[in-house]
Amino acid sequence: MSLARTKRKLAAILSAGIKGYSRLMEDDEETTVETITAYRELMANQINNRNGLTVDAQGDNVQAEFSSIVDAVERAVTIQKELGEENAPLPEHRKMIFRMGVNLGDVIEEGDTLYGDGVNIAARLAEGGGHLCIRDRVKQAMRLKPASSDLVLLSPRDCVPAKGSSSAIPTLWCFTFSLQAYMPNWETQRR
DSSP, X not given: OOGGGOEEEEEEEEEEEEETHHHHHHHOHHHHHHHHHHHHHHHHHHHXXXXXXXXEEETTEEEEEESOHHHHHHHHHXXXXXXXXXXXTSOGGGOOEEEEEEEEEEEEEETTEEESHHHHHXXXXXXXXXXXXXXXXXXXHTTTOGGGXXXXXXXXXXXXXXXXXXXXXXXXXXXXOSOTTTOTTOOOSOO
C-alpha cells in the first residue's frame, strides 16, 4: 500500500464482542446464530440511526465507525439497554452479553474497511470487563454529555494489555449501566 494513496482519518470506533460466545455456540449453534443475527440487526439499526456505519460484523464481533465520540457512546448505551431487554426473558445460560469498547483514534480507510490502532484499541477495550470500556480521552470528551449520566463506574485501571503489542493501553475506564434487573449475574471480571 503506497503512503500517497493511504487515506487516514480520526474516527470514533465502537467495538463489541460476545462474552462466552464459544460456550453459546457449543451449547446450541442454531439458536446462537438466530440470536446473534437478531441482535446484529438491532445494533445496525441503532448505529445507522445515529450517523454511524457498521464496518465489520463477523463471528461474535461488531465494529462501527462514528464521526462523533458522543454519538458512539450514546449508541453503545442505547444498544446495551435494548440488548438487556431482549435478554430479560431468556434463561441465564442463553443470555447473549455484549462487551463494548469505544475509542477515539486515527484509522486507515481502505474501501469499506478500517485498519490501525484506533480500531485495535477499541477491540481491546471491549475485552476490558464492563458493559462499556473507554480510554481516558473518551471519558474526558463525554463530560457533561447526556449519555454519561447512564454510566456507573466499575473500576478505573491504569492500563490494559494490548494483545499482540509491546505496549499497553493507558487509563482504561470500565462502566456498567442500570441493567442489573435484566442481567443480575453480570460479572465484572475480565475473562
